[in-house]
Amino acid sequence: MTAITVVGSINLDFVATGPALPAPGETVTGATLARHPGGKGANQALAAQRLGGDVAMIGRVGRDALAEEALALLLEADVDVGGVIADDALTTGVALIAVDPEGENQIVVAAGANHAVTPEQLPQRIETPLIVQLELPIETVEAAVGRATGFVCANLAPAAPVSEALLRRADLIVVNETEAAFYGDLLHHGGGRVIVTRGARGATLYQRGVELARAAPPRVTAVDATGAGDGFVGAVVVALLEGMEPADALRFACAAGALAATRPGAQSSLPTRDEVDAIVEQDA
Numbered sequence: 001m002t003a004i005t006v007v008g009s010i011n012l013d014f015v016a017t018g019p020a021l022p023a024p025g026e027t028v029t030g031a032t033l034a035r036h037p038g039g040k041g042a043n044q045a046l047a048a049q050r051l052g053g054d055v056a057m058i059g060r061v062g063r064d065a066l067a068e069e070a071l072a073l074l075l076e077a078d079v080d081v082g083g084v085i086a087d088d089a090l091t092t093g094v095a096l097i098a099v100d101p102e103g104e105n106q107i108v109v110a111a112g113a114n115h116a117v118t119p120e121q122l123p124q125r126i127e128t129p130l131i132v133q134l135e136l137p138i139e140t141v142e143a144a145v146g147r148a149t150g151f152v153c154a155n156l157a158p159a160a161p162v163s164e165a166l167l168r169r170a171d172l173i174v175v176n177e178t179e180a181a182f183y184g185d186l187l188h189h190g191g192g193r194v195i196v197t198r199g200a201r202g203a204t205l206y207q208r209g210v211e212l213a214r215a216a217p218p219r220v221t222a223v224d225a226t227g228a229g230d231g232f233v234g235a236v237v238v239a240l241l242e243g244m245e246p247a248d249a250l251r252f253a254c255a256a257g258a259l260a261a262t263r264p265g266a267q268s269s270l271p272t273r274d275e276v277d278a279i280v281e282q283d284a
Contacts, residue, residue, distance in 0.1 A: 008041015047234025
């Protein structure tokens with residue numbers, strides 16, 4: 001198993017699945033409500049663990065009733081949560097998610113304790129491969145990347161300004177099309193690999209702006225896209241660290257993301273290694 005550290009957000013998701021997504025000022029009725037563990041950091045940690053990683057999570061929750069639910073699936077999967085602090089003053093992060101019948105979603109996040117993850121909470125050296133996202137304070141993300149001694153994957157989501165040092169240090173940057181447009185050519189100045197995901201149209205891997213590989217996901221019936229991108233990130237990191245060739249790693253990650261979209265919820269939808277291997281072999 002490959003050791004991986006994830007520094008990132010931990011949330012509890014409240015998911016309302018209804019007949020349509022609301023327009024500004026509109027109320028949509030007839031929805032059903034579910035609660036799922038979430039947060040991009042926790043999602044990616046669980047995805048990597050289920051796919052063969054040995055993951056340690058660093059983050060923060062409130063000392064409240066929501067925290068137990070938010071951490072439940074990480075604990076069930078034996079993710080190391082020794083680096084997760086329970087904050088007495090802040091609530092566990094919450095995401096409010098609306099999902100339509102085609103699986104498209106709208107998300108509003110109340111970060112809570114996630115915004116109290118400071119550089120002081122991090123170890124002085126992070127000696128395993130590292131995954132970060134941008135749902136924590138930027139200075140904390142920058143500090144984590146700066147303290148990493150090995151492979152770094154930066155999922156630059158949600159899009160926000162980051163330093164050139166982070167862009168240069170990251171061995172792998174993962175963004176969707178909207179995030180890629182936000183960063184523009186800066187993504188390709190660091191020399192590391194860059195993956196741009198395009199939902200059902202797959203993903204493309206670049207280095208210094210030159211395409212190295214691309215892959216399309218298997219055809220599936222989407223139910224809820226929440227967590228699919230995080231499933232992709234966890235999968236592609238595991239695949240690359242295992243030594244898969246870039247094209248194979250992309251196919252593996254696209255399959256993981258596609259499977260996650262076939263089930264409701266973020267973490268509850270993330271596939272196992274056997275499931276991903278089976279659909280990759282079937283789609284070959």
